[in-house]
Each structure stands twice: as C-alpha cells, then as structure tokens.
Amino acid sequence: MSQELTYEQALEKLDEKLKVLEDGELSLEDALKAVDEARVYLKICTERLEAAKKKIEIRPDEP
C-alpha cells in the first residue's frame, strides 16, 4: 500500500510518525515500530524525490 502513496502523503505520514516520536509518549515497542514506519516513509519520499530528480535530469534543456 505504501508504494501507492504520493510523496506528500508519505511525507505527511512521516511527519505524523515524527511528531508522535518527538512527543515521546510512545512505549518503547511502539516507538521502534514508529521508527521503522518513519523509515519506510522516509524511504518512499527519498525514492520519489530521486525519481523526480532523475526525470528532470533526462530532459534538462527541454523547454
């Protein structure tokens, strides 16, 4: 499912995870889970961004 997230959705999810993590109210296990999820979202974001960058690099001089 996460593969179908847009960059923004993934970023939003990442932010949600970051927020709860930074609130520090999570149990250790939940925090670890949240970290894992945050990583997944971060990865998605990074990949999306890299893909976008690549796409641009293919056509740099195109109007």
Place this chain on the structure above:
Amino acid sequence: MSQELTYEQALEKLDEKLKVLEDGELSLEDALKAVDEARVYLKICTERLEAAKKKIEIRPDEP
C-alpha cells in the same frame, strides 16, 4: 485544446503555473505536474512565436 490557445492565453496559463509554483504551496507532485504543464504552455508560446510566416498579402478591393 492547448493547441488552440493564443500566445497570450498560453502565456497567461504559463504565468498562472509559475505563480502557483512561486507561491510554493503545491505539493511536490503537483509542483512537478505544474512544471510539466508550464513547459507545455511555454512550448505553445514558443511555437506561436514561430508560427507566423513573414509575408505580405495584398487583398485588393473587390469591386
């Protein structure tokens, strides 16, 4: 449809896209999409500039 746009309309669309882009409120995907669209309009504008042929045509008054 874009093919029927005038230079001015295309330029306006281009400027609209530029404005939203420069407002910076778009999501990455939307921004990239807007960039793509802006390029389409940019292309239309450029084509319009080259579309006319240098010529002078005299249309004499029909009696």
Place this chain on the structure above:
Amino acid sequence: MSQELTYEQALEKLDEKLKVLEDGELSLEDALKAVDEARVYLKICTERLEAAKKKIEIRPDEP
C-alpha cells in the same frame, strides 16, 4: 512468561517492586524476593533497550 513482557510492562513491574521495597513493609524474605524480581525486570528492560539500541544503531546511514 517474563520474556514476553514488553519494555513498558517490565518497567511497570520494576516500578511496582521498587515501590513496595520503598514502602518498607516487606519481610526480609519478601524483600529479597522483591529485589530478585526487580532485578529480573531490570534485566528484561535492559535487554529490551539494548535490542532497541542495536536495532536503531545498525542503520545510521540508512534512512
């Protein structure tokens, strides 16, 4: 059973034991037992935390 406790559960148990110890109402044998149990929970907590640490530290350059 103790192996299935989460960090938080173990911590809670540890706190309980500490509290009872602090209340000082225990017989010596019970106090020793409580100390032993507290140590077990402390160990669980420490292990869980170490595991978490490892999990987190493995991937510093990964997102």
Place this chain on the structure above:
Amino acid sequence: MSQELTYEQALEKLDEKLKVLEDGELSLEDALKAVDEARVYLKICTERLEAAKKKIEIRPDEP
C-alpha cells in the same frame, strides 16, 4: 524443622523465648532449654541474614 523456618518465623520464636526468659518464671532447666532454643533461633536468624547479605553483596555490579 527449624531449617524450614523463615527469618521472620524464627525471629518470632526467638522473641517468644526471650519474653519468657525475661519474665523469669521458668525453672532453671526450662530457662536453660529456652536459652538453647533461643540460641538456635538466633542462629537461624543470623544464618538467614548472612545468606541474604551474601546474596545481596554478590550482585552489586549485576543489573
């Protein structure tokens, strides 16, 4: 049987013996017997405490 007494039980027994001893109503033989018993309980208590002490002192660097 005395080996199975807890520290607290042995202490209680010891105190009982002490009380009758200090009441001074016992015959000499009974008093001596009571002293013997009191000493046995004292020993049990002491052993229990020493054991506890050892148990506690073994693990200071343990979790």
Place this chain on the structure above:
Amino acid sequence: MSQELTYEQALEKLDEKLKVLEDGELSLEDALKAVDEARVYLKICTERLEAAKKKIEIRPDEP
C-alpha cells in the same frame, strides 16, 4: 534416681532435709541419713548450677 531430679526438685528436697534436720527430731541415724541425702541434693544443686553456668558461658561468642 537423684540424677533425674531437676535443680528445682533437688533444691526442694534439700530444703526438706534441712528443715527436718533443723527441727532436730530425727534419730541420729536418720539425721545422718538426712545429712547424707541433703548433701546429695546439695551436690546436685551445685552441679546443676555449675553445669548451667558452663552451658551459659560457653556460647556467648558462638552463635
């Protein structure tokens, strides 16, 4: 049989003998006998006391 007397019993017997002796109603033989017996009781008492002393004093540093 006298060996099975308690200190208290022996003391009582001693007191009895003493009383009879001090009453002076005995025949010489009976008196002698009483004296003998009193001495036995005296001895028992003394021995018991010594034994108790020893018993008590042996152990203060032991437990």
Place this chain on the structure above:
Amino acid sequence: MSQELTYEQALEKLDEKLKVLEDGELSLEDALKAVDEARVYLKICTERLEAAKKKIEIRPDEP
C-alpha cells in the same frame, strides 16, 4: 547381736539398764550384769557416735 543395734536402740537399752539400776532392786550380780550390759550399750552408743562423727567430719569439704 549388739553390733546390729542402732545408736538409738543401744541408747534405749542403755536407758533401760540405767533405769533398772536406778530402781535399785537388783542383786549385785544382776546389777553388775546390768552395769556390764549398760556399758556395752554405752560403748555401742559411743562407737556409733564416733563412727557417725567420723563419717560426718570426713565430708564437710567434700560435696
């Protein structure tokens, strides 16, 4: 036979002889006989007494 007399019996016999002698009814022979017998009893008494004394004096430091 006289050897088996107790001090008290001997003393009684002595007193009997003394009484008969004091009654003065005896023939000289009988009186002499009584005196002899009284002396025997006296001797027995004395011996018994001495024996008892010895017996007693031996022990004061003994018990």
Place this chain on the structure above:
Amino acid sequence: MIRPEEAPRPFTVTELANEIRRELRPLTAVLLKGEVTGIKRGAAGHFNFTIQDGLSRLDAVLFADDARKVTTLPEDGQVFVFRGRIDFFGKTGRLSFIVDQIEFDDVGKLRARLEELKRRLDLEGAFLDSRKRRLPFLPRAVALLTSPTGAVIHDLQETIWERFPNMSIVVYPVQVQGAAAPASVARALRRCNVEGLADVVVIARGGGSFEEMFAFNTEVTARAILASRLPVVTALGHTSDRTVADMVADAECRTPTEAGARVVPKKADLMLRLAERERRLSRERDRRLAREVERLQARRERLMQVMPNLVRSRSERLVRARADLARLSPVQQVARRLEALLERGRRVDAAAAARLARSRNLFASRRASDRLDRALAARFGAAVRGLEHRRSRLVALSPDSVLSRGYSITQDAASGAVVRSAADTARGRNVRIRLGSGRLGAQVEEVEP
C-alpha cells in the same frame, strides 16, 4: 522660353500646346474659390464640372484618383475652395483647372455636423473605454487598411518586421480620402472580419487637412469600426484633431510606426521573457526539489535525533531504577536486623545469666552447707551430752563405784556369781576380779575360808 537654336522654326500646334502647358505649370497648388455647376461623372470615375464666380468661369476636372482622396465631392451650386493646377489640353484646346483637393468654404458648418455626430456616438457609449476591444497580445497577422500607394505600408511593414521578423501582414487597400473613402473603409473592415486572416486591424493614412481626413469623421466609418469584431487601431497621421474614427477605435496611434509598435510586440522581448520564464520555471522546479531534499534531510535528522533520545531517556530511567534498587536492596535492613539479632543474643545471654545468678543467689542464700553442719553439730552435741550424762549415771549407779577406793569384786568366771566368801569358790576355779579400773582374770590357788 524659346531656345535660340529653335527660334527660326514655327511651332507646330502641338509644340505650342506643350509650350503653353509648360508655361502654365507654375500655376500649381492654386487655391480657387467658386461655385460648382454642370457636374458630370465620367465613366473612368472622374468628374467634370465648371467653377464660376458670376463673372468668370473655368472648366474643372477631378480625376478618379483624386476623387477618391478628396474630403468631399463637389456638388452643383455649392461653393468650395478647390486646390489644383491649371492645365492645358491640347487635344481639346481647352484650359482646365485640375482639382486635387476640395475644401468646404464653410468649414464651421461641417464642424457643427461633426460635433453633432460625436454627441450622438458619445450618448451611445461608443467612446467608452469599457466597450473597446483589447488588442491581441500577439496577432497571427496584422491587417492593414490603407491606401495602396502611400508610404504607410512600407513604414508599417518595416516597423512590424523589425519587431517581429516573421509577422504576416494582410493589406486591404482602401480609399483614405475622398467621398468614396468611408464606404471603402467600411467594406474592407467587413472583409477583414469575415476573412479573419488577421487578429488586429490597423487603419492608416498619412495625415492631412481637416478635409482630407474627413472620411474618418463620417458616421459610416465610425459605425464600421464599432461593428468590427477584430480590434481596430487608427494611425491617421499627424493631425491635431482626433477624428471620430480615432475616438471609436480600440486604440489610437499617431503614425503607422507607432501603430506597428502597438499591435506587434518585439519578438526578441517575448523570447527574452519566455526565456526568463523558463529560467524561473527551472529555478522553481530546482528550488522545489531542493526544498524537498532539505525537508527530507531535516526529517531524516529529526528521526536520527529521535532514535538515540528514544534509548537515552529510557537508559537514564533504568540507571535510576538500578540506583533505586541498589538503595532499596535490604542491605541496611539486613544490617539492622543483624544488629537487632546481636541485641537479642545479648538479651538471651543476659536473661540466662540473670536466671543463673538468681538461682545461685537463692541457693547461696540457703547456706545449706553451713546449716547442715550446724544441724549435725547440734545433733552430735546433744548425743554426746546425752551419752556423757548416762555414763555419769552409770558410773554413779554402778556397784563398781566403791572399787575406786581399792575394793574389788570377784565373780565366778563360769557362773558370774559374786564370790562373797572364799567358800563360794574352790581351788582351781577361774574367777574374774573387778578393780577400780579394769578387771583381772584369775585362778583360785588358795581358798581360805
């Protein structure tokens, strides 16, 4: 002037006619005021008429070309001020005034009519900016309504191509002067709209007098401009007065050059601006990407920060718990209890000692041994005393008591009978003699009765 070498030869008629023409040539741009009469329109589009002033008259001709240019056409009985030249036509032998311009003698009246037209148009709102069509930013082609003969086409074309080298220009030749001009302009405008070859219309002429410009002050022209779908720009030359056409046009320029600049943007500018937009676009895109990279980096850093925090706070917590546990570990309790046990041990010892002491005291207080000795002593004393007493009594009672004085008693050893007389015994018998102290055993050796 007759040149000397030609003097001797007579003129031919034609030569003279030509000579006359030449001589008359200085009479050009002559202004002539007179009444029109006998006007006739020729098949070639020219007009023949006579100008008179009551005393004199002159034949006049208005050629078709000029007729298209003049502000107004001559009418019989009307007085005009004509401009023209005198010419002599050899063919007919007639002298004619060749009219090239006609002005009303009474311009005030004409102006009054014009003002009335403006008022009406104004009332209709024809001058309102709000109804004016916007000029296209970049027309596909520019329609030019002008006289095909003037320099206007050239000027406009130069301006436009200088600004936009590949711009198309569609020229609709019209009469810009003369009585036929309004209809000509109106027709051309309609064609422009119908043909749709261009996106904007420029109506231009090279300026002129009030009369020359009169076509652009007519209602026909004004209506045609108002009716145009395509925006119309006027470029009517350097006139001080705005024409009605200027007022209803969507844009008003002085010169064709100005109009050219007005209707066609500079291509180079446009390209620059497009390039600038492209730069902005690329910049925005790059900035956006950079921002995202930054945002992601920030989040990555936050995540990296959160992770150790996750463990750190908990580690601290555990350290505290460990310290608490060490503190709460019953070491003190054990120590205290050991102390308490020692105390109890002391109490046991004390109780035991006390108990023993009490027993010993009690025992000692009996002084049993002394009392025993005393009882014994008393008992012996009594016994000894009793025996002594008896001994005394026995001594006193014993018949032996006389013996101490030296008497003795002799008894028969066998019978114990006292030998009171010698006769009581016999020789050889054994007797026992009691003395004051001790006895003797003896055998009777003699008997002396």
